[in-house]
Amino acid sequence: MSEQPKGWRGTTILSVRKGDKVVIVGDGQVSLGNTVIKANARKVRKIGDGNVIAGFAGSTADAFALFERLEEKLERYNGQLTRACVEMAKDWRTDRYLRKLEAMMAVVDKDVSLILTGNGDVLEPADGIIAIGSGGNFALAAAKALMDQDLDAEEIGRRSLGIAADICVYTNDNLTVETLDTK
Template sequence: MSENKFPGWHGTTIVAVRKGGRVVVAGDGQVSLGNTVIKGSARKVRRISPGGRPVVCGFAGSTADAFTLLERLEKKLEAAPGQLQRAAVELAKDWRTDKYLRNLEAMLIVTDGADLFVITGAGDVLEPEHDVTAIGSGGNYALAAARALYDTDADAETIARKALTIAAEICVFTNGNMIVEELSA
């Protein structure tokens, strides 16, 4: 991969935690252009409802690219209502093989409350091994914090919020303005 190619881990932090019959997705609000903060209150975690069943999506990377992918995911879910895994796999296949989509620079975390996936432009649909996942420039910090907090008495929302706070204290491309969405299993 060339050094100018998008590495998939840039410019935000999204963390998801599944615990106690709930899935919580939290994201920060910082939009950066290079080393400059352009906006501090962007909404990178969104709820979509194709076919009536809610799905929560969090994205990292280029905003326009992420919205393109979210629109495609909605169409896949409309074609296969209630089948998030199938829709995610179909999106990943299109993303990997379509000449236009292949150049999109974003990653997604998606959940319907039962399933939880990370979708990448490399054609991956990853299900977290430990009921915790994170993406973005501060993703590894949030992932480590959430994994460390998981075995405590804290609920999914508390873990996600604390993990994102820790990532914001370490990653200069992440701030503490959180958007949190929750779904029940």
């Protein structure tokens, strides 16, 4: 008897802040149960006039709704990422439609790195590393291990996602990489 698909799975999103760069790297795999549905999904993109990078883990349709909402908040609050995220998290927690969305977001600008959750959380990691999604813990461990190496943020991100892809069956090595200068 074959296993029935249990729902959409997949995604590893990693953000690394090091030196004068911040990067978000995401894999391209979308799975339904134990079947790869798409290998080249784009889960990382620049928003807010290119001054913010956002990556999502979770349902693709939900993520598009969240990208759109975050862009609206960025516009309303003049590109202030933290304020836009706090206001979006309030909406996400209280709005009946948004509460049903199943996704998490990693968002960065030149100054701050944040995780947004459907529970209304806006979290800023102490070390400048964010990892979400099915392979997030693998990518996080790899990035932490590589931070003291003579590597820039992008190289740490790429290598860490490669390690996660070698371990997590819901993560592949078809990467989308977006970078911002932090100067």
